Amino acid sequence: MACKVAYDLPVEEHRVYVETIGGGGVDLPGGKWPNLHMKWKPVFTDKCLNCRGAASTDYVPYCAYNCTTEALTVGDVNDPESAISKEMDRLRGMGYAISELPAWQGMRAGVYYAEKEL
Ligand code: SF4
Numbered sequence: 001m002a003c004k005v006a007y008d009l010p011v012e013e014h015r016v017y018v019e020t021i022g023g024g025g026v027d028l029p030g031g032k033w034p035n036l037h038m039k040w041k042p043v044f045t046d047k048c049l050n051c052r053g054a055a056s057t058d059y060v061p062y063c064a065y066n067c068t069t070e071a072l073t074v075g076d077v078n079d080p081e082s083a084i085s086k087e088m089d090r091l092r093g094m095g096y097a098i099s100e101l102p103a104w105q106g107m108r109a110g111v112y113y114a115e116k117e118l
Pocket of ligand 1: 002003015016044047048049050051061062063064
């Protein structure tokens with residue numbers, strides 16, 4: 001929503017959207033009660049500008065700056081002192097696997113995901 005408002009995007013245009021991984025629909029869990037599971041994956045499209053520095057805080061794009069759960073971290077993965085490198089180290093220490101999905105089906109490259117099997 002922050003991206004759409006900041007760039008005054010038309011209703012049908014999304015530079016990032018959130019995909020539900022679970023029961024095959026938006027916010028539908030998979031599995032059977034009581035063993036339900038569900039994850040959310042932000043998918044950055046190839047329309048995403050990777051707009052570092054565009055928000056009011058340096059080097060934080062609107063989507064990450066306005067994420068209330070701090071689910072998005074932005075930075076240079078090649079700089080060990082960057083926020084994203086430190087966050088990746090922290091998550092690896094908690095048992096998360098970090099992976100980069102290949103740019104396909106309209107997705108933007110350079111997006112890393114942290115995932116932990118439940
Ligand atoms: S990086 Fe910029 S263009 Fe891309 S989704 Fe975030 S706010 Fe939108």
